[in-house]
Amino acid sequence: GGSGSSSDSSSSSGGGGGSAKKIALLLPESKTTRYETFDRPLFQAAVKKDCASCTIIYSNADQDASKQQQQAEAALTQGANVLVLDPVDGKAAAAIAASAKSQGVPVIAYDRFIAGVDYYVSFDNETVGKIQAQTLVDIIKKGGKTSGDIVMINGSPTDPNAASFKKGAHSVIDSSGFKVAAEYDTPDWSPDKAQAWMEGQISAVKGNLVGVYAANDGTGGGAIAALKAGGVKPLPPVTGQDSELAAIQRILAGDQAMTIYKPVPPEAEAAAKAAIALANKQKPASTKDVEGVPSTILDPIAVTKDTVKDTIVKDNVYKVADICAGSFAAACTAAGLS
């Protein structure tokens, strides 16, 4: 498992010199699957490949900006040569970046932008929202409807990144001809809350519901449970994000319309390369400039029933056996997975 592969930091001494570089990976939360399941092991693997002697300091901030600050301080205390920082709050992380800089430690913004850092690797959050919304609108239109109500289940009101998704999604939906009948910032990204809210909307919005924008797979799952229990037939399309296994299964079963797949391997590799370069006081290669920061920007991919095979399965994110376990076998066969 991903958690077992952490390198042993207790064996390393406090100093930062020599060839044994220390790279700190600071991830923001553990409540969505991707960070612990993908980003961390992939990043570690990528670093190990290019720099066998490098050690990795890993921390997860559980969605708490001040805890992340503390973890960054811990990393610096341990003599990290470079921080790879996926901030809980990109704006507030400027303080972390500043204190790292003051100690001469370069910072890579990972996944979310931080002003004034040395490098930036990401999928753009606003783009994610845009793709989610665009796919949703396309699917509805394909179903022959050009007007109707969409409800939006956004992310947590206390998560700064949720605002970016929301902004991107609105930029598409607001000009699509569909009406946003109601929207909801889901506290703590809680699927239960999303479910309860969706249940209310089934009563309130009634027959005119054509689609549900859900900011991630968890809230999408809650919405689908509500729609099913509420006897809404046919199910309107529901979006998602994160490519959770559960979401892929729902997509194959036809319950969920799409999810966002961020191919983490390239992102992790780019970050690892940049980190090793910066640790060795070299300049990493970049493809783009974001607000003056050399960057690698990757494109998120919309995954629908038709594209599961070419994305998730092809990149070996999940094994077909896992996806098609138990009651999902039939849906798999129908979608041409085996």
Added chain:
Amino acid sequence: MTATLSPATTAVLSLSGVSKRFGAVQALKDIDFDVHAGEVVALVGDNGAGKSTLVKTIAGVYMPDEGSMTFDGRPASVSSPAEAQELGIATVFQDLALCDNLDVVANLFLGRELYTGRALDEVTMEQESWRLLRQLSAKIPSVRIPVASLSGGQRQTVAIARSLLGEPKVVMLDEPTAALGVAQTAEVLNLVERLRENGLGVILISHNMSDVMAVADRVNVLRLGRNNGVFTVSQTSSQEIIAAITGATTNAVSQRAARRESQEEQS
């Protein structure tokens, strides 16, 4: 016996028509009661007669449902214990009302702590505590332990000592000697007499008839929440008072006394 006659002046504290009800229980009904300066009035009655309720009503712990009160000749309405204290009413409650987590000194001076500069004057308070407790013959090993760890009688002594602080005009003692030893009881009776000599009005609740007869000037009997007679001690006997308390001339007390007498005669 020095039965001080109640002075003809107006009462320092006087109640009329006081009623108090708890849910379905009428605890007090139309109670009239008064006490003069320099007088010890005993308030007696059976268990649940309403004595403590009356005391708490006077002390501002309960608001009466009906009735009025005058203090020092002026109509007074006390809606909180703090107001009663300001008027000059000091009370030793039957349940003592001590803070178990605080030590003896803190309990004694609660609400009227002494200061040196900006900090509490613990030294003077401790010294004073020892003085008060010695005066009451208390056997308390240390005044720096929480009152929770004191014995029943020690706790009661602390509560009584509280009433010696300040300068009250009326002191109410609700069964002050219930848990006290013989020596301490004698000291409290001495104390009651000292208070009377100093011109205070004293309300004493007790079930001990010999104590009542020894220190009280008048005895006010409550029965099932109603007035049941006022007696002048010098002109009455404990039998009469017990009869008023129990509402019958033959009762468990007299029966027991009779039985014991006959037994002794036989043996």
Added chain:
Amino acid sequence: MTATLSPATTAVLSLSGVSKRFGAVQALKDIDFDVHAGEVVALVGDNGAGKSTLVKTIAGVYMPDEGSMTFDGRPASVSSPAEAQELGIATVFQDLALCDNLDVVANLFLGRELYTGRALDEVTMEQESWRLLRQLSAKIPSVRIPVASLSGGQRQTVAIARSLLGEPKVVMLDEPTAALGVAQTAEVLNLVERLRENGLGVILISHNMSDVMAVADRVNVLRLGRNNGVFTVSQTSSQEIIAAITGATTNAVSQRAARRESQEEQS
């Protein structure tokens, strides 16, 4: 006076060398104590002498630091109140140990509730409660109100009534009449005598010498946590006992008595 002589059989309960210490206070030191079946032993002493501590040690509330206990001739060690009850020791504690949030019935039957089928038999328990309380002359308006709202004496009656349930061999009463009215006190003294007649061992703590002299067979005096003499009631006077309690022949009690006498002579 019917001074039942203590039987020559072994004691039903006997302690030897019991010591108990709280922090810096030596509450009990080398206490020997015993009570026989059909005997009333009074345990007397000044406030803080250690009477309640001794009772609680016997009742399994405290574990003694040193000393041993035999019950019914067999060595016994009680480490919890439940064990003491199983042995057959019933106790009325000085602080009553009632659950204020429960009503009178629930408190009376706490730990030995009656059942019909799968549910508590509230009807029989209520009926039985009234019977017990009447027996003690209690004046309680309702047995369905929380004991928090009872008067001090009513609460004490409830605690005493508890000890009438079950079939104990030894009953310990820690100042059972402290808050009781005259009638209720007489009933409790009757009760003590009934218990003795039924062959139980009774340990009675009281500060009231006339009650002690009236019902006790022997008097065991504690002073400052140590044994200070055992007296046979039929062969001693209260003055002697008071002297043992206060540790002096002249004391507040005798002074007060002397003063009152001289006053009466003068007047």
Added chain:
Amino acid sequence: MSASTPTPEAQAPADATAALPADLQDERLIASQGIGGFVRVFLSRLRSGDLGSLPVVVGLIVIWGAFQMQNSAFLSSRNLVNLTQQSAATGTIALGIVLVLLLGEIDLSVGSISGLSAAILAVGFVGHGWSLPLAILAAIASGAVIGAVYGLLYTRFGVPSFVITLAGLLGFLGLQLKVLGQEGSINIPFDSGLVKFAQASFLSDVAAYVVVVAAVAVYAATRLRSNQRRAAAGLSTTPVVTLAVRAAALLLLLAIPVYILNRDRGVSYMFLLFVALVVVFDFVIRRTRWGRSVLAIGGNVEAARRAGINVRAVYVSVFVFCSSLAALGGLLAAGRLAAANQSSGGGDVNLNAIAAAVIGGTSLFGGRGTAYSALLGILVIQSISNGLSLVNLGSPERYMITGGVLLLAVIIDSLSRRSRASHGRA
């Protein structure tokens, strides 16, 4: 002054009171026989603020009225069915909280335990292919084990339950993540028994009414039987008219909601399970020795110990019940969501469950409360949250209104109890 009249009141004739039942003979008691007496008692309780759970009900009605005015869909049958569904899981957890609160303790970890239980079920049932009953058993058993550990830690070491369960909150959240493992989120198939039970199982209309009638019949029979026995024991009885009125009120109280729910999907099994648990625990708390022990310990643990109650066993059993109910609640929530994931049991599940118990009227300081407070409290909380989801509001406003309405509901409750505040003793 000295000539006061020493005339002891003439003793009331013994026959006048002897005719009365044993519990009504005290002359200080204000008579309350018959219907008139019933009304008078009620009014006096109203004045004295001793109203049990009535004020919470009033608060609930006010909330419902306000939301209905905002959006007429609120009191629609469909939405009320939703409300019952939304209440069951957290309500079950709150029931366990009521038990620990009665002891004067607290359990902060019920959220984590419910999440862990959901994770165990999902991994066992979906991942390892256990049978559903086995998976459910395993999940609830793990809850019970956790409770037993809490109880032992509490009784052995005397660690405050606040801290034990705070440690549990963190520890079992970690375990939940660990159990969920790589996937993180696990779907429970829609056609599995659990999901069907939680989402789509409703009593038929007739069955629902049968349950109502049976409940009222049991109530009436119990009360009549008790009346008989009391009369035989010489105690006061409730007038038959009063009983009839009460039974009729109960009938209406149950039948009307059932009628409304029946116009949509009806009474769900899950909600029925929750209500049945509340009724059973109410009985257990009020009418068994164990329940009495719990109340006694909550009121005065030292008195309970001196009464010979096995205090340790009671503590352990209560923690076991609480954790098991939390585990069950987690299963219901997982069934309803048709998934278990990292945020199962997270968020405000803890706070909502505790708040429901407190709002329903259970004291945080032990010894006071009923099982029904879990039902009433969760209805208040879920009504607010459900009602707000029908009104289009931004997050800031939503939070503020939730806080405000919550406060209002409790102030209504407290206002009516205010007169009780000036309580003292002896």
Added chain:
Amino acid sequence: MSASTPTPEAQAPADATAALPADLQDERLIASQGIGGFVRVFLSRLRSGDLGSLPVVVGLIVIWGAFQMQNSAFLSSRNLVNLTQQSAATGTIALGIVLVLLLGEIDLSVGSISGLSAAILAVGFVGHGWSLPLAILAAIASGAVIGAVYGLLYTRFGVPSFVITLAGLLGFLGLQLKVLGQEGSINIPFDSGLVKFAQASFLSDVAAYVVVVAAVAVYAATRLRSNQRRAAAGLSTTPVVTLAVRAAALLLLLAIPVYILNRDRGVSYMFLLFVALVVVFDFVIRRTRWGRSVLAIGGNVEAARRAGINVRAVYVSVFVFCSSLAALGGLLAAGRLAAANQSSGGGDVNLNAIAAAVIGGTSLFGGRGTAYSALLGILVIQSISNGLSLVNLGSPERYMITGGVLLLAVIIDSLSRRSRASHGRA
């Protein structure tokens, strides 16, 4: 049997005891004069489990040792300076919690209040260009106002503080989001006074030692003065040797940490502020009438009321202090993060603050605790969190270990108190 010896113990000669100070004359007291007595008292307290906060300190030392073995960076000067910085904000909030807990109440909303205060500061200072003192004042004043409202609601309506502050938790989170508005996250400039104070202001080495020496001097002077006054009043005194030993111990206790911190950046102003607040509140609680009233109300509110204490005023003032300290804590946190955002004050700030107070030894049931429990408790909690961030662990493991270590720390504490459990009264 009947021939028992009625020999009252010969009265102890009055002169034997008269030589002793007034408070040591009771013959049941086990003598404890001189150094030997001091040691004996200590050992007896050790046996009886009455050790104050010593066990928490032992728990802290165990935790530190364990983490040091895992990673030698843990006890490095640099990391310890970090630890002090990390503790100050939540510690300040925990200090307020200690006050409400002493009353037997609780405040669940300190997190939200700290977040709101940070938001007000950021919007006022950065958004509206207020001066820093004005912005700070506005933020703390809003905290005070919230506390006053809590106090009034509590004293007027008798609503349990649990529910009031739960409503506040939600309501002020909403207000925080509202105040932050569209931007959501607002950076506070690095060169502003607040950020400099919270991040980069440290006492010079000399100044730190001066503070230490001054503190010890004040302690010694106070104790000597008290000794004099006690001797004059005929009360027992602490032997001068004992005082000297204690003062020396205090000196070491303060000087060693200062030495270690000075090897890195030193003692930060922010931590000094927190410690100063703890010392001041300790004095206020122990040595003023107000503090005595707080303890009395927490012990027995009815007794306090009957003693004439203005109970309502005390409640209101405590809630005001708690909310103001929470607001101050929010400012310190914002200064340290150099930003205020939607999650300021969120996460586990509430739980950490309450847990710190409880772990430090303040009772949840009122009347027992000291201001120092905020300091000790927050050090325990932050040490765990800081230590774990030096060990490479996944989230599940981190949660589990946090829970386990927390439990262990408290069990050490409770074990040593166990013998006190069998307490009863009269």
